[in-house]
Amino acid sequence: MLRAERARRTQQAERDRVAKDAERIRAKCQTLSGFVREAWHVLEPTAKYTHGWHIDAICAHLEAVTDGRINRLLINVPPGSSKSLLVSVMWQAWEWGPRGLSSLRYLTTSFNDGPVKRDTRKCRDLMLSDWYRSLWPEVELNRTGETSFSNTKTGTREGVPFGSLTSQRGDRLVIDDPHSTETAESAADRLATTRKFREGAQNRLNDQERSAIVVIMQRLHEEDVSGVIAKVGMEYVHLMLPMEFEPERVCTTEIGFTDPRKHEGDLLDPVRFGPEAVAKLKRDMGSYAYAGQYQQRPAPRAGGMFQRGDFEIVDAVPAGAVRCRAWDFAASTPKPGKQPDWTVGLRMAYVDGLFFVEDVRRDRWSPADVERNLKNIATQDGQMVRIRMPQDPGAAGKSDAHTKVKILAGYDVKVVPPTGEKALRAKPASAQTEAGNVRLLRGPWNDAFLDEVCSFPNSQFDDQVDAFADALNELALGSSYTLANL
Incomplete structure (x- = not known):
């Protein structure tokens, strides 16, 4: 009873705080980056939010999708960059709530159903939280399954493993890590995934012109989905952010973004991944794995026999x-x-x-x-x-x-x-x-x-x-x- 009472009082205090500060919070949440800052405590109550310019970069490109400026987006960032939380969780909650686009239908996928279920639950729980409901009460969920949910304004979210990407359609197709680190080295598995992407993903949209595909992943092989997008010449806006800056590979995109780093070796997120942490990653993972997953180049810059x-x-x-x-x-x-x-x-x-x-x-x-x-x-x-x-x-x-x-x-x-x-x-x-x-x-x-x-x-x-x-x-x-x- 004491624990229940403490929980009730905590919830009431949060509702009172949000009610008192609602206008400021709504104003902050007009941008996706601001929404991430404000909503972070709901999803990660014990983890302090650490902001980085790379979060602003990812959010700016997702906002460009929302605004209709681009409808094909490829993002390559290292593990630990909050990529799934931003793309597979926060973005949908932001579009349905602060942006008032609650009729949008999402189709989300990953290499297996583990990440799909995880991110579907997080997105659903965020929308069911007292914080979110008090700010955007018009977003009312009427179905809350483990891998799918919907609202009263025809908006839906369906989550499926990438291999089962059939008979579903959406206004947003979010492909979050189509390859796993275990199967990307298998030629047969990799080819099956890239074939599914080329032959199955493209026709999963409600509207080929206005609907959007967002692919976010770390590089695992030259012939992974990112490699196929580049090789075939698909017209994707490509946001590529390596852990360590390489001036000859500076990323510039069509929406006016340029990687702000200037010097060789400048780190993407020096607060969370400082020089010692990066050096340990290189040592423990090996140069080939590090080059793909963290440098977004599926071979070491220094190469094997040639540099x-x-x-x-x-x-x-x-x-x-x-x-x-x-x-x-x-x-x-x-x-x-x-x-x-x-x-x-x-x-x-x-x-x-x-x-x-x-x-x-x-x-x-x-x-x-x-x-x-x-x-x-x-x-x-x-x-x-x-x-x-x-x-x-x-x-x-x-x-x-x-x-x-x-x-x-x-x-x-x-x-x-x-x-x-x-x-x-x-x-x-x-x-x-x-x-x-x-x-x-x-x-x-x-x-x-x-x-x-x-x-x-x-x-x-x-x-x-x-x-x-x-x-x-x-x-x-x-x-x-x-x-x-x-």
């Missing part, structure tokens, strides 16, 4: 260079659960002890397209550029190599069967790069080349690495395997 900082980009190659174009041909049959490999032709120049990657041709060509491009590119390069090609094992590989050599009649061609592990073949290239002897000629292919090379040997693709290593080995060492072996 981005060791590749200088230049505008010209000195005169007197000798050149080689090394080819790496895609396998004719893709591996199960994996996207087809690329065919890559990389041209390298060597002069005065320096190696210059001049050009990279990369595409998924049919066998006929490979032969046509092989001849066309050789014509563009000229007869002074040596051509190095791999030979697949077996009679079929030998026959294919012989066909390509005939197509390139009149050119200096070498056919070399790949030997040893890929990482072993790449060691000379790694050593020369680390020594500062490798340059890249400025071109549109630079970013894709660096992304793959600097995540090797843990990237999904390594075709450019193979061509890079083969070209450097040819120019530095030559090859004892010549056309006479055919």
